[in-house]
Amino acid sequence: MGFLWDNHTVILDAFGEGLILSGWAALFALVVGTLLAVMRVSPVPPLRWAGTAYVSVLRNTPLVLCFMVFTSAIPHLGFTAEPLTWAIWALSAYTAAFVCEAVRAGIKSVPRGQAEAARAIGMTFGQSMRLVILPQALRAAVPPLGNTMIAMWKNSTVAAGFGVAEGAGALHDLLNDHADKIWTLFIGIAVGYMVVVFAISAVFRLIERTWRYA
Amino acid sequence: MTMRTKHIAAMTVSAVLGAAALSACSSAKKADGSDGKGPAPSVTVATSASFPAGSTMEKLNKAGKITIGIKIDQPGIGLKDPAGGKYTGFDVEIGKIIAADLGLKPDQINFVEAVSANRETFIQNGTVDIVIASYSITDTRKQKVSFAGPYLETDQDLLVAKDSKIAALGDLAGKKVCSAKGSTSFKNIQTNIPQATAVGLDTYSQCVDQLGTGQVDAVTTDGAILQGYAAKSSGQLKYLPVSVNPEKQKYGIGLGKDDAAFRGWLDDQLTKAYGDGTWAQAYNATLGQAGTAAPTPPAVEKY
Amino acid sequence: MNDTDFLYDAPGPRTRRRILAASVLTGLALIASVVWIVLRLNDRGQFAAELWQPFRDPSVWTTILQGLGNTLKAAALAIVFAIALGALLAAGRLSDHKPVRWVANVVVEVFRAIPLLIMMIGLFAAFPESLGPLWSVVIALTVYNGSLLSEVFRAGVNGVPAGQREAAFALGLRKTQVMTLILLPQAIRTMLPVIISQCVVTLKDTALGRIVTYQELLLAGGTIEVTYQDYVPTTIVLAAIYVSLNMSVSGLAQLVQRWLSRPRKPVPAVAAESAA
Numbered sequence: 001m002g003f004l005w006d007n008h009t010v011i012l013d014a015f016g017e018g019l020i021l022s023g024w025a026a027l028f029a030l031v032v033g034t035l036l037a038v039m040r041v042s043p044v045p046p047l048r049w050a051g052t053a054y055v056s057v058l059r060n061t062p063l064v065l066c067f068m069v070f071t072s073a074i075p076h077l078g079f080t081a082e083p084l085t086w087a088i089w090a091l092s093a094y095t096a097a098f099v100c101e102a103v104r105a106g107i108k109s110v111p112r113g114q115a116e117a118a119r120a121i122g123m124t125f126g127q128s129m130r131l132v133i134l135p136q137a138l139r140a141a142v143p144p145l146g147n148t149m150i151a152m153w154k155n156s157t158v159a160a161g162f163g164v165a166e167g168a169g170a171l172h173d174l175l176n177d178h179a180d181k182i183w184t185l186f187i188g189i190a191v192g193y194m195v196v197v198f199a200i201s202a203v204f205r206l207i208e209r210t211w212r213y214a
Numbered sequence: 215m216t217m218r219t220k221h222i223a224a225m226t227v228s229a230v231l232g233a234a235a236l237s238a239c240s241s242a243k244k245a246d247g248s249d250g251k252g253p254a255p256s257v258t259v260a261t262s263a264s265f266p267a268g269s270t271m272e273k274l275n276k277a278g279k280i281t282i283g284i285k286i287d288q289p290g291i292g293l294k295d296p297a298g299g300k301y302t303g304f305d306v307e308i309g310k311i312i313a314a315d316l317g318l319k320p321d322q323i324n325f326v327e328a329v330s331a332n333r334e335t336f337i338q339n340g341t342v343d344i345v346i347a348s349y350s351i352t353d354t355r356k357q358k359v360s361f362a363g364p365y366l367e368t369d370q371d372l373l374v375a376k377d378s379k380i381a382a383l384g385d386l387a388g389k390k391v392c393s394a395k396g397s398t399s400f401k402n403i404q405t406n407i408p409q410a411t412a413v414g415l416d417t418y419s420q421c422v423d424q425l426g427t428g429q430v431d432a433v434t435t436d437g438a439i440l441q442g443y444a445a446k447s448s449g450q451l452k453y454l455p456v457s458v459n460p461e462k463q464k465y466g467i468g469l470g471k472d473d474a475a476f477r478g479w480l481d482d483q484l485t486k487a488y489g490d491g492t493w494a495q496a497y498n499a500t501l502g503q504a505g506t507a508a509p510t511p512p513a514v515e516k517y
Numbered sequence: 518m519n520d521t522d523f524l525y526d527a528p529g530p531r532t533r534r535r536i537l538a539a540s541v542l543t544g545l546a547l548i549a550s551v552v553w554i555v556l557r558l559n560d561r562g563q564f565a566a567e568l569w570q571p572f573r574d575p576s577v578w579t580t581i582l583q584g585l586g587n588t589l590k591a592a593a594l595a596i597v598f599a600i601a602l603g604a605l606l607a608a609g610r611l612s613d614h615k616p617v618r619w620v621a622n623v624v625v626e627v628f629r630a631i632p633l634l635i636m637m638i639g640l641f642a643a644f645p646e647s648l649g650p651l652w653s654v655v656i657a658l659t660v661y662n663g664s665l666l667s668e669v670f671r672a673g674v675n676g677v678p679a680g681q682r683e684a685a686f687a688l689g690l691r692k693t694q695v696m697t698l699i700l701l702p703q704a705i706r707t708m709l710p711v712i713i714s715q716c717v718v719t720l721k722d723t724a725l726g727r728i729v730t731y732q733e734l735l736l737a738g739g740t741i742e743v744t745y746q747d748y749v750p751t752t753i754v755l756a757a758i759y760v761s762l763n764m765s766v767s768g769l770a771q772l773v774q775r776w777l778s779r780p781r782k783p784v785p786a787v788a789a790e791s792a793a
Contacts, residue, residue: 286740287739296571296580296744422743
């Protein structure tokens, strides 16, 4: 414990960086993922194809490779950015595919009558989506979205290899100097990740409970 | 333990198969930037070598084969060409010199990939006879293996783009300096050049790639490794010997612990290579391609 | 044509014209962005013949295939062990004894919450000599996927209608017999597709092994990049390999699902955790 306390600034800074990364990525992934889900159920075929193609490619690509595309391949096309920015892009792009799947399953779970009633009172596709379907779909999607967000938080460790000094990076760096403290370090940092995982799942359970009676 | 040994054996077999096309001479090939520019180093195979009975040298000479652990991903030091599986670099040339002194031709060398984490294990369990893999001599490692040499001394330097304005450590304020996550070099950025921003990536190759695309301003690690990348870049990258950390890294040949006769013999062969110019030839053909002249070789440390 | 077409009416002539117009517009926008990317790649010389030259060399493919072989090896070992561990943990969680259930639940919660990368780095650092890269990767993947699969197995067994279990007990079968003869054969139908799609997750996650120097496909690609400085072409080739490999496995999962659920009434589906 003493050892962890001696290095608590390094470790806490790292977790802070990881939370900043995951926070932004969560925001973008939820927005983009929902848009993708709407594209995939829209009546316009090219939008459906594009959404399907995006999800198939991203879901079947390892996250490390997704990071390599952003930090290595895209810079070769003449774009540069900070490591944290690329990491947010990579993690959002990857997670959006899983958000899309969760939201789409939610849309499918909305009873047909809801959409039919919305049309019967003259709503357009956009209106019925925005006012009737998505609010119910998102409520149904809360538990899987919670799992997706937990997976994303754990996935943010991959950014350690791409210039973002977060938790896994702190573990790697501290191990270099204190190989003998491996168990203390491993357990300390693993517990740190678990605390955040349980916090995310508590937040999503709360949302689920609040929305059920909304 | 058994499982791991089996695994290493399997890996070794695949590495050997991959290296089967190892060619006998170091002929020029375009894929490898360091070849075909300098004079191709040539080694004379000791045809009538004789060794004390029971020595490791005699054993290897009789076996007609030596297994050497090298790095396969460090340009200029130890690099495996994915096409043809040919190995190039300074460590490879040193290996050829040692093999020649044992009466072995280059095609009798079995190069095996050794990564930093498994070098001691490979020596201890006999997977390799010797390790020549940018292997720094340290007291901790000496508790497990013995070292001949050093055959190269280097300290931590910088690599920058050819038109970079960075020429000294003082120019690094606010600049992004890259090194491998978890390495000593990475830690030295934070302690020795705190005015710079440290960027840690998984591998040095990634750092060099990001230097090429302008995402970082400099790369730092052992000078020899940086020289290798500079040599490979055909003039796009510049090696700056500015000593981010002046402490010398001494690359040695790793061998079984307490094989004093073999160690002494290896030391003698290195000294001979310093004297007859083969060491300088090896240097010029590999690391020297970065534009640096062959330095004075480090004195071998007998212990 | 689409399982979500209840969201809109069968289009009339006017709507059909509007959809057509929207299709043409979005189609053009998509084509334009693809063209832009291709032009940009071309501008930056990424289609230059010498950058792609290495991929015409069969021995470069030997390097790639070796990496792919290591990727498949780690994934195969991990999935086999994970199924075994998952079954064990599921048995523990379904046990009649409270302490056993409790221990199994804690193990599952803990291993599900630890990031794989942390696990790999930790294992590799703690046992550098006895594990080495391969087993650090395999063990980390095994405990993580085993925990996930235990949930799949448990839900699968619990998803079998209660009448089946009651009828079996009424016939005088013992606990183990009920499980192996009645519950598992029915549960496997819902579990199999999830197990197969978990293979995709495992295949992708082997890529994390490069942090502990496991020579998988991405690291093999790294040696090609460092030799030929062809970062964009290599990334494209690697992505193509991963995507086609994983899509075939996903396709297999769908086929199996369709085949299993065709003749009989479907058992409540088990949700795969779309993790890592």
